[in-house]
Amino acid sequence: MWRAGLPGGLRAVFEGSPLSSGGSPRLLEGKVALVTAGTDGIGLGVAEALGVAGAQVFLSSRRAHNVQRAVETLRGRGLQVSGVTCHVGRAEDREKMVQAALDTFGAIDILVSNAAVNPHFGPILEADESTWDKVFRVNVTAAAMLVRLVVPHMEKRGGGAIVLMSSIAGYQPMRGLGPYGVSKAALLGLVGALSPELRRSRVRVNGVAPGLLWEDEAVREQALKELGADRLGAPAEVAQAVLFLVSPLASFVAGQTLVVAGGAWSRL
Structure with missing residues (x-):
């Protein structure tokens, strides 16, 4: 689970927090949350946190066995969770996922768009056109199209909340991650563009920009030095x-991107 890898000090903080499973205020009681790429890492952590806070959670992943594993794990904790396979880069998959969430829980109040790809690592000019197309189709266009799909259902409920998952790489270029970083910077702009249009519908749009997490251990030393952070973070x-x-x-x-990166430099 998302707290399992925390060192003793941090684990104690989260397990003793009012937002832990032991004493969670049911901040999201009666809400339905859709979380893309919700079967591992940040996505799984988000799915669990929202479920612990009382939401019914519908998650997705490209692989059926990952969906099944995550759903079974979270249900084992007593959470109301279901899910479906979905490649967010495909319009038909996005539509089926949203409909499946509606069929399962009857509504959508929250969207966390977390799915992303990074098929290229190396100099930015070595990335070919197909790489750029894939990165933007999955990381940016799919997020915008998911918002387009869910907003009418949020309006029926009197409003909602959307979080688009960006990255510290959207603020500070990281060596070898050119197209990915550019796509994450585009999400900062998408949050800013969507927010004023959707406020009239009482739909709040914000973003989160994580820094390097423990799952990025392979690039730890050099990346932390470049970013100016003291340690890697945790999905929790x-x-x-x-x-x-x-x-x-x-x-x-509304219209903000919250940087969760241990003090890493984060200004455009």
């Missing part, structure tokens, strides 16, 4: 930021 720390943004605690927060 990102999940709590998402929970805040989709909850009533952030009712006056």
